[in-house]
Amino acid sequence: MQLTFASYNIHKAVGTDRRRDPDRILAVLREIDADVIALQEADRRIGWRESVLPRETIEDYTPWVPVPLNHRPESLGWHGNALLVRKGIAVIEARVVPLPTLEPRGAVRADLLIEGQRLRVVGMHLDLSGLRRRQQVRTILDHLTRCDGDHPTVLMGDCNEWSLHRGALGEFRAPWQLLTPGPSFPARRPVARLDRLVLCQRWQVEDHGVHHSALAARASDHLPVWGRAILPKK
Template sequence: MIKVASYNMRKGIGLDRRRDPGRVLSVLGELDADIVALQEADRRFGTRASAIPPHMLEEHSDYVPVALDNRPLSIGWHGNALLVRKGAEVEESHALHLPTLEPRGAVAATIRIGDTRLRVVGMHLDISGLRRRHQARAILGHVAEGEELPTILMGDCNEWRATGGCLADFGEKHRLVDTGHSFHSRKPVARLDRIFASHHLEPIEAGVHRSALAARASDHLPIWARFKPV
């Protein structure tokens, strides 16, 4: 079994308007996933440093960030980052440049957990429907160019509709996992955060992580899914 999660952490700023990386780490501890895709993991301006200081990740969590060749103080690319449980093997990783007018991107990695190798893509798509579709196709093009692997695509899709748009693009060859409503964390009414998986992976259970801490730590609740390789 492999458990993955996706979390728009809002640069560590909670609903109380305080930046509290320790609170985010506590939410990650509650999730207890093998792989986590983070969105808004870095500050937006200046050096775009990680909203969670790397030493806090190392000292106070079971996760390590997937290395990317980018800004030295950042753990991601345009706010997207991947975390893996300590002990997982990261075979390769890279940033994906997406077509956009805004600072958007995605990150991808090939990861081995136990006997399973899989590709994971973390993403945060545009608020424009047309650009979202362009970005989805760019991500799918990247996946199609690589070796055939069990693949998970997850992140904040910024898609309010239940069908169509980028959901249809991703859904052509990947199954949309029913996780639930994750936005707004105070009163979840939208499924902006999504997880898709290739046919190599069977979803066993999935959901939205609801806890008192998660409801305060960001305006999004984390989503998660557990898979069995087939």
């Protein structure tokens, strides 16, 4: 089984030209064409916290469907964290993962069924504070240890960590595989490797990178990152 995972902080669909353009974000996602996508900043932060990407547009005009979290009717995710999966992938269950924080942050977890194999995916957006980030990573890992079953797992998101391997990322010890696709922020001239993917040892990583395109350089203040991996048969 070969799958492509992607993570994208869409900045509430506001691009570097200061225009909010949801269709532009969806076009970038089509360029990547990943099987499972973690989005950050997918909802507004005030009021009804409605999604900046119309759910109907996603379901009717893209190859993905949102993972239902059933928390806020108008939201796509939880504190802006949302997951999209390719149509045909079954969602067994989905949960929010509250994180210790002083600002609205969170993570979401979904168990998926693909080709008869149960997989676990986490989307996350970590704090600006280094101490909080470390606490949040520990909270996510603790949550995973309490989940039913030991299934192949992928975590991805905006980690807000400038260090390559230290800080909060030091919590992902072996056998976790920490992928640093490359500079993804700011989108026009990326220098910071803020967006990461973390895979359990069952995955064989084939490739990973940052998605550079003219459209992606305008659509958000982050560039998307992606990873392609194979899950060997048991």
